[in-house]
Amino acid sequence: MTAWTADRIPDQHGRVAVVTGANSGLGLLTATELARRGARVVLAVRDTEAGREAARRIGGDTEVRHLDLASLASVRAFAAKLSADHPVIDLLINNAGLVLLGPRHTTADGFELHLGTNMLGHFALTGLLLGNLAAAPAARVVSLSSITHKNAHLDFDDLMCERNYKAPEAYSRSKLATTAYGVELDRRLRAAGSPVLSVLAHPGLTRTNLTPRAWEHRGRLGAFVARAGLLATQPVEQGVLPQLRAATDPEVRGGQFFGPGGLGETRGRVVEARLGREAGDPGIARRLWETAERLTGVTCL
Template sequence: MTGWTADRIPDQHGRVAVVTGANSGLGLVTATELARHGAHVVLAVRNTAAGQDAARRIGGDVEVRELDLASLASVRAFAATLAADHPAIDLLVNNAGLVLLGPRRVTADGFELHLGTNMLGHFALTGLLLDALAAAPKPRVVSLSSITHKSAHLDFGDLMMERNYKPSPAYGRSKLATTLFGLELDRRLRATGSPIVSTLAHPGLTRTNLTPRAWEHKGRLGRAIATVGLLATQSVEQGTLPQLRAATDPAVVGGQFFGPAGLGETRGRVTEAKLSREAADPAVATRLWAAAQELTGVRYL
């Protein structure tokens, strides 16, 4: 397999990079590569014990900070202390995410858990760190999407899926919302002349711990389904390359979206990914942005 690899990441010395969900999977590999190339990496994790274990594995210049994206209070506290300690942040990788196939659950603020964690938490975090990002010389924000966004649809009459909850569509909606957010962030940054670049990526089908966890509620059968499903996936190292390129390639411009090139964007070398029609609709993005501001209380751009 040829194409863009992590060896093409430029020198990151002197740069501060924040990676959410950095203790495992895509986030761990992203943090590892950024640290390997010299960045000071902030591991933003819900479980600090797991974060400390990841820090020992990564080595390099890393620190661990607690962040629960399912709690706006946690997001605000994290952003306030981080910006105080790091007035200029060069890179924010909105990587953390969850997928659950059990009953409907909500965040500490009453949001449907997928949307609240995967999109709204990152929306609030990005807004609260915007000044620190703008203070860096070449700042960048990366939002992690999924190929599931292509089959998803946002119902603004029931954003929290209170009437007709189904877990798989809930996850897809959260990733459609994340994609819309990343693109709308790019449009708004451009309109204001901000130096911040907003990019997006998705990992295709990658072997992470999300799939086994999603099926845990089904017991032995669920674990068997997850094991069979993992056979069709690519390695986490390969799956991380789209977001690493979105985060570090000097040639990348705002609004670019990277994913795997092969088998319906499920695996393979890094290329520019395709958007669903709804994800590419600025009117939908504008409406979602307004809803996110109202729900989180974080208003920016």
């Protein structure tokens, strides 16, 4: 079978695409490819100056809007203005994410920072924009997972990692939550008869700025880890393909999950990826969904 590449992205003229974290890494390249095919791309970024620089590099039909996923007030403000300006949204790519080492941090709303940013912020954003997505003829929500979700566990008695906090575990849990949410969103959209598709993707081990930033405060050790990462990871041009396929391939079905097919899903051509056990558990997903609604105050479906 021929490998899926960005050359296979169909024409995107007339479509509105929202990409969170679009000023660097996977988000920047995702926005670039969509704009290149004619989409109007909304760069949803925390740093608007970096977003404007990214828009200059991308060219095409782009707009920059401030979004801080670690603040529900920011998510609500962003969604309200975007909904008013774009009644129809075709693509929502929940790409933004963070991975931190060191002590535990919280969001503006008191959530553990990884979970609050990577999953709960996107949960609220998606819920607030579902009406706009449903107004499109073939809209999609793409949730960005990670291979680390496979070995993670959601402890609902300590969802915010207040006991025995370990940053790598907190990140993995946030990605498990993101993945379980994306699968559950697909189930609920189907049950509601919605035209919107929920699709998932992960980039394997890809050379973005997340890992260097996470290690930058660790001095020589951090510099060594960052250099080692260059050898262990694939280029962002390859790592971005799973989410681009999830967003644009006309043959994609709701609930599909894409990732690299080589070396334990760390790199290589795009294939359908395997869900971790907890990510595919409907009971865990339902409980997570209900918890997310309670924490964010946003009702999704």
